Amino acid sequence: MCKSLRIAIADDEPEVLEYFSGVLRSLGHQVVIQASNGRELLDACRTDRPQLLITDIGMDKIPGIEAMRALSANVPMPTILISALSEGDESLSESDAQVLAFLSKPVKLATFTGAVKVAVDHILQ
Amino acid sequence: MDPSSTEREFGRILEESLNEIFIFDAVTLQFLQVNRGGRENLGMTIQELRELTPVDIKPHMTRESFEALIQPLRNGSQETLVFDTLHRRKNGSDYEVEVHLQLASFHDLPAFVATILDTTKRNQVANDLRVRNRAIESVGVGVVISDASQHDMPIIYCNHAFERITGYGTQEVIGRNCRFLQQDDRDQEARHTIRETLHSGEECRVLLRNYRKDGQLFWNDLLISPVKNSAGVVTHYVGLCNDLTQRIRAEVEKSDRETRLQAILNTAVEAIITIDEWGVCESLNPAAETMFGYSVKEVIGQNISMLMPSPYREEHDQYLQNYLRTGEKKIIGIGREVVGRRKSGEEFPMELSVSEVRLKETRLFTGMVRDVTELKHAQQQLIQAERLTALGEATARLAHESRNSLQRIQIAVETARLHCDEHQLLVDQLNSIENASDRLHALHEEVRNYAAPLNLEFEETTLAKVWRSAWSATQHLRQGRQVHLIEQIPTDQIYCRVDRFRFEQVFRNLFENALVACSDPVEIAISVTETHTPLGDKWRLSIQDNGVGLDEQQRRRVFEPFFTTKAKGTGLGMAIAQRIVEAHGGTISVGSGFLGSGQRNGAEFIIEISR
Structure with a gap:
């Protein structure tokens, strides 16, 4: 499959993490990193930088949004943000241009796959 | 008449005179003759007296001092001599005398004739007067005496105290009428009282505003008494002056204090x-x-x-x-x-x-x-507000937590769905679970929305655009129904500074309520007018449906949080609408529900917002 991406996913809810990982695999993508907090995510990305990051905004230790910003410090890291907050509650700055989609929980399967598809097109274009 | 009889007669009169007449020898000073007045007052017979000289009955004199006294008569430098001295009676008592002495001759021999006035009584009166004068001078009350017999009753006397009180010296006062103390302040009730009393010859007491020599006011508590002569004619007026300035000032201050205190109590x-x-x-x-x-x-x-x-x-x-x-x-x-x-x-x-x-x-x-009724009320409101704030925070947390739970339900539903494609009953059940979950999510969002702080982002826009966008968002509620939005607006250019996203929510809530409340065919009318108020120009929007309208309770409570008439609803829609409109400085209220023709009487809401 030519449209396969190496994807890192982070969420502090194990069920959510497993489910979306499964969905991504079923879409033909490689889930190279599964992290339950920002620190794990950053550590793993140091050795194996993914093409797409899907992360919960919150989480313990380093929040997802901070991890995303750290990973985008030199080269933008294309990201899909998932949050239990509403979009208006989390202030994204203009420099967060690498954010391709912002999904509010509960995220429906169709919404998720739609967002991933948009990201794939954006990254592989 | 026989000259000798005349002499005898004269001698008899001298003998009978109550004045004492002494004749004594110019050389020996021995008494030659003493009349009855002299003998009786001294208590001695003429025989006894002929043994004595004037020096013997004058306890304060010696022969030498007496000789020195009468020397001017002897040498003729003076014809008469008048002096005061004491005479001593036989019984040892003294009396004051005024002695008139001259050198004459008696039976052709030089002799002194002394005429004596007993001045005991006269001196006593003078003494009494002196004491009284001293008393009057030393009292603290001002005393002033006017002569009633002279024109304009001039002052003839005033004491020290009067000088002290008025500041004028005696010489400045004598000869003037007392009224000069009033200066120009003549319009005083007390003056009439004085005039009337003086006429009637009675005593009177008045309180006068008088002025000191330095111009300072003093309150004169004046007692005026007439002095009458034996014929009952008033000859003098005696005035007693008491300076009451201090006391009156104290009273005024006290009354001032009382007035002030009263004012405090009253206000x-x-x-x-x-x-x-x-x-x-x-x-x-x-x-x-x-x-x-x-x-x-x-x-x-x-x-x-x-x-x-x-x-x-x-x-x-x-x-x-x-x-x-x-x-x-x-x-x-x-x-x-x-x-x-x-x-x-x-x-x-x-x-x-x-x-x-x-x-x-x-x-x-x-x-x-x-x-403290109001205070209590305010306190309760504050407690209520605090409770609502706490509730809001709890709600936001609850919404956040429930999203994670809802996410798990969503995942579970979708995972299950992958495994039951063929099984219609399970598919239906999973759809039902998903719908219920969606519904719960929507409710949570609404409550959270109400509880969350409003951060408005204003932009200039036309309100028509905002409500049309809201109308589009109600598409799903209008499917398969007969619904018309009727715009009665002067222009599309209803410009206003609003947060488009929030204000759209206001219209959406109004439209949703109308769509739920009305049965087909539904007509929702929006009319806009310009109004001019002292507070500035405004847009007045009326949003009216053709449903059954609001009853009295609904009209009163429609903006209360959690008040709802819908089977499904949080009861927050109108509360949120009100919160948003008020955050824009506008108002939203329930209208009368009547349009010109009176045909419609559905629910009407009025929004007023600054242009």
Whole structure:
């Protein structure tokens, strides 16, 4: 499959993490990193930088949004943000241009796959 | 007439004269002849006297001093000599005399003739006068005497005190009429009193504004007494002046203080009530009248317990007696919140502080009362507001947490769905679970939305665009129904600065309510007019449907949070709409529901917002 991406996913809810990982695999993508907090995510990305990051905004230790910003410090890291907050509650700055989609929980399967598809097109274009 | 008989007659008259006449030898000074007046006053016979000289009856004189005294007569440098001295009677008592002495001849021999006046009485009167004069001079009261017999009654005398009080010296005062002390301040009631009294010859006492020499005012408490002669004619007026300036100033100051105190009592916001030891009301201020609804007359003299509800009403006398007996303070000097009772019977919370005033014979209790009804109300509102804030925070947390749960339900549903493609019953059940979950999510969002702070992002836009966007968002509610949006607007250019996203929500909530409340065919009319108010130009929007309208309770409560008429609904839609409109400085209210023709009488909402 030519449209396969190496994807890192982070969420502090194990069920959510497993489910979306499964969905991504079923879409033909490689889930190279599964992290339950920002620190794990950053550590793993140091050795194996993914093409797409899907992360919960919150989480313990380093929040997802901070991890995303750290990973985008030199080269933008294309990201899909998932949050239990509403979009208006989390202030994204203009420099967060690498954010391709912002999904509010509960995220429906169709919404998720739609967002991933948009990201794939954006990254592989 | 026979010259010798004339001489005899003359001699007899001299002999009988009450004045004392002494004749004594110019050389030996021995008495030659003494008339009866002299003999009787001295208590001696002529035989006894012929053995004596004038020096013998003058206890303060010696032969030498007497000789020196009469020397001018002897050498003819003086014809007569007058001097005062004492004579000593035979019984040893002295009396004052004025001696008139001259050198004459007796039976052709040189002799001195002395005519003596007993001045004891006269000197006594003079002495008395001197004492009285001294007394008048030394008293603190100003004394002034006017001569009534002279034109314009000039002052003929004034004492020290008068000089001190008026600042004028005696010489400046003598000859003037007393009225000069009034200066130009002539329009005084007391002057008439004085004039009338002077006419009637009575004594009078008046209070006059007089002026000192330096121009300073002094209050003259003046007593005027007429002095009459033996014929009853007034010859003099004696005025006694008392300077009352200090006392009057003190009285004015006291009255000033009392006036000020009264003003404080009258304008105090607090009710101020005084009672005596028996709990009987002695005074209350206007604020107390207003607070309790009684007039002063209704309360004074009554027991203070009339302003209290049961059981305090019955117990108050006991409290007071307890305190007076034991000195145990329950409220005095402490202050506490108690319940008062108005004339209307209404009870109200009040803050009462009581202080005790001990007078000589008795004691008073002063109560200051503040009606805290409003304060209590505000406190309750504050508590309510705090509770709502806490509720809002809890709701936001709940919404956040529930999203994670909802996410798990969503995942579970979708995972299950992958495994039951063929099984219609399970698919239906999973759809039902998903719908219920969606519904729960929507409710949470609405509550969260209401509880969250509003951060508005204003932009200039036309309101028509905003409500049309809201109308599009209600598409799903309108499918398969007969619904018309009727715009009655002067122009599309209804420009306004609003947060488009939030204001769209207002219209959406109104439209959704209308769509739920009305049966087909539904007509929702929006009309816009410009209004001009003192506070500026405004847009007035009317949003009206053709449903059954709002009943009285709905009209009153429609903006209350959690008030709903819909089977499904949080009851927050209109509360949120109101919150948003008010955050824009506008108002939203329930309209009358009538349009010109009176045909429609559905629900009408009026939004007014600055242009």
